[in-house]
Amino acid sequence: METRVAEKKWRKRTLNNRPLKPETLMMGYGYDPMLSEGSLKPPQFQTSTFVFKTAQDGKDFFATIQGRRKLGPDEEPGLIYSRFNNPNLEVVEDRLALWDEAETALVFASGMAAISTALLAYLRPGDIILQSRPIYGGTETLIHSILPEFGISQVAFEAELGAEDMRRAAEEAKKKGRVGAIFIETPANPTNALVDIQAARKVSEMLTVDGKRPPVIVDNTMLGPVYSTPLLHGADIVVMSLTKYVGGHSDLIAGGASGSKAMLAPVRRMRSTLGTMGDTHTAWLLMRSLETLKLRMEAGAVGARKVAEFLRDHPKIDNVWYLDFLPDDHPDRPVHERQNNSAGSTFSFEVKGGEAPAFRVLDALQVIKLAVSLGGTETLASHPAAMTHSGMPAEELAKYSITPGLIRISIGIEDPDDLIADLSQALDKA
Numbered sequence: 491m492e493t494r495v496a497e498k499k500w501r502k503r504t505l506n507n508r509p510l511k512p513e514t515l516m517m518g519y520g521y522d523p524m525l526s527e528g529s530l531k532p533p534q535f536q537t538s539t540f541v542f543k544t545a546q547d548g549k550d551f552f553a554t555i556q557g558r559r560k561l562g563p564d565e566e567p568g569l570i571y572s573r574f575n576n577p578n579l580e581v582v583e584d585r586l587a588l589w590d591e592a593e594t595a596l597v598f599a600s601g602m603a604a605i606s607t608a609l610l611a612y613l614r615p616g617d618i619i620l621q622s623r624p625i626y627g628g629t630e631t632l633i634h635s636i637l638p639e640f641g642i643s644q645v646a647f648e649a650e651l652g653a654e655d656m657r658r659a660a661e662e663a664k665k666k667g668r669v670g671a672i673f674i675e676t677p678a679n680p681t682n683a684l685v686d687i688q689a690a691r692k693v694s695e696m697l698t699v700d701g702k703r704p705p706v707i708v709d710n711t712m713l714g715p716v717y718s719t720p721l722l723h724g725a726d727i728v729v730m731s732l733t734k735y736v737g738g739h740s741d742l743i744a745g746g747a748s749g750s751k752a753m754l755a756p757v758r759r760m761r762s763t764l765g766t767m768g769d770t771h772t773a774w775l776l777m778r779s780l781e782t783l784k785l786r787m788e789a790g791a792v793g794a795r796k797v798a799e800f801l802r803d804h805p806k807i808d809n810v811w812y813l814d815f816l817p818d819d820h821p822d823r824p825v826h827e828r829q830n831n832s833a834g835s836t837f838s839f840e841v842k843g844g845e846a847p848a849f850r851v852l853d854a855l856q857v858i859k860l861a862v863s864l865g866g867t868e869t870l871a872s873h874p875a876a877m878t879h880s881g882m883p884a885e886e887l888a889k890y891s892i893t894p895g896l897i898r899i900s901i902g903i904e905d906p907d908d909l910i911a912d913l914s915q916a917l918d919k920a
Contacts, residue, residue, distance in 0.1 A: 503588075512588045513784045520584035534774045535577045540569035555762075574762050578773035585780050586736070589715035590728055592748035596758060597768040597776065601711060601731025602628045604745030607766045608707055608729055609671060611756040615641030617670030618663045620693070620704070622649050622656075622685045624890040625675040627878045629709065633673070642670070649678050652821050653689035660693045669697045675709040676720075676829070680838045680874045680898040681891050682712070682811045684822040687829060691724030705753060714865065716787045717832040726753045732768075734865030738779045738786050744768050786867065786903055790835030793869075793906035797899070800910045801839045806847070806917050808840040808895065835901040836864045838874070845894035847920040848873060852897065854916035857908055864900030869909055871899045 500522045503510055521532045542548040551568035553559035555575070561567060569575055579597055587595040598604040609632070613619060621633055623646045633644050643666065647659035663669045672694055676685040687708060694703045707727045708720040714735035720728045730736070732744035745768075747757055761767055768776075798812040813833035816823045826833075841848040852860050858869045862878055872878065875892050882892070901909065 501584075512585075515588055516585055516780045516783070519588065520581045532578060532581055532774070532777060534770055535572075536770050537572065537576075539571050572770060573765050573767060576770055576773070578770045578777070579768060582768075582773045582776045582780070585777065586715070586732075586746050587748055589780075589783070590721060590746075590748035591719050592721055592728070593750045594754055595746055595748040596754060596761060597732065597773060598745035598747070598761065598766050599768055599772075600743045601729070601733060601745035602632070603766040604729045604731075604747045605629055605673075605707075605709065606632060607760050607764060608727055608747050608757050609637070609673065610764075611760040612705055612707075613637070613640075613642050613670040616667050617642050618667050619644045620656075620659055620663050620669050620672045620697075621646050622674040622676070622678065623647070624649065624678050624681065624683065624879075624892070625673075626679045626709065626711070627881055629673075629675065630879075631881065643667075649674075649676070649683035649685050650822075653686050653693075656685075656689055656693055657696075660697060664697065668699060669704045671704050672697075672706045673709070674706070675712070676718075677712045677813065677834075679712055680811075680879070680896065682813050682837060683890075684813075684825045684829070686825050687720050687723040687725050694726075712836055712864075713830060713832070713834045714783075714787060716784055717791070717834050718830050720829075721749065723829055726750075727757070732776060733863065735787055736779060736783060736865075737776060738783065738865060738867060739775075740863065740866035740868065740870075742772050742775050744772050744776060787835070789903040790865075790901050791832050793904070793909065794833065794835040794837065794901040796906040797901055797909055797913065798833075798837060798839075800913065804917060806842050806920050808842050809891075810837065810839045811891075812837040836898065838896050838898045840893055841895040841897060841917075841920055843895060843920070845873075845876070848895045848897055851913075851916045851920050854919040855912055856915070857904065857912040858899070858916075864898075866900070867902050869900065869902040869904055871897055874898050 523529055526533055551570050554567050583595045583597055621644050645659050645663040647655040672690055674685040674690055690706045694706050697704055705726040708725040710718050710720050710728050711730045711734055727747055727749040729747045732746045798810055801807050802810045813826050816826060841851055858871050861870045862872045874896055875887050875894055879892050
């Protein structure tokens, strides 16, 4: 009984009926120091396997994890093998679920592992995936090059054309076969085009067959869990690269998926089978990073606004794709106001003259680092058309405004005036 009381204490989410905020719960939720020699922080459980107290425990634990046995009140599933579960993974998953306002969460070896495992859990040969465009290059490769080898095809709709194009694509997909999943990325990488999650949920309901509808899977990498909560707007599963804002220090690779226990059950089964889970050390690093997630993201967002305002007024810049700059009459404006809590800290801008002057700007940067990825403590800049999206045909790059002059920038936690000074001197060389 004492153990159960201790466990409950470290899972409390309220204080005298006051709901505790995620940034407070990150400091201890889901972890009982008394089960680890009083260690304030969770130790790394760097082990592949776990010892059973009795043979009956081993039998019960396997029956539970394989779905043949249900847990009793206050009963833990038991530890078996780190491909199935591990204390570090379980704690970080509990805490990630808090940010996503989800019932449960899963951590993976990478963002693409999370996306791939979630899609493979729901798609079968002959199925159609309804997807938004543009999307991250790795996801594009998965959907357009890998999944067709397994008999899974896609129908796309344009993010910038809104819910009407989504419904058009859904009607087209219905004629081809069963729609197994709806996959959207919002904001889209790298132009910050928005997709209405509520509209996607309505389309999912429209595609119901025999009482089952395709899950709405939302990639929330570009804004992260602080500035967007897709599950509150109709998403069934939210996936993201935890490498970015959650990891936040450009020193790990991981992915996450959050949702209800029922929606994640097939994803969990697929993860256990494929072995796409995150490792113990990465889970431990993610726990460290979650403690400062909100502080880092808020600092980045404040700096991004100042940098975006500087770029908007610069004579050598054509466009700045920053969400708060959307005109009042832009169709994405109400979606942004309803769906997002901030413009975040990653956006793109277009250097006049195309690739050559854009490259000169990138090569001249001294404080800002020339590298792909986003969401780290340092500011990163890259060239999507030549780097992350270079596998797309030229006509599609042009269609999605991924122009030769486009630079994507992810603002870190440096002093924004220093970043502006660096961009200013680099633009002088354009």
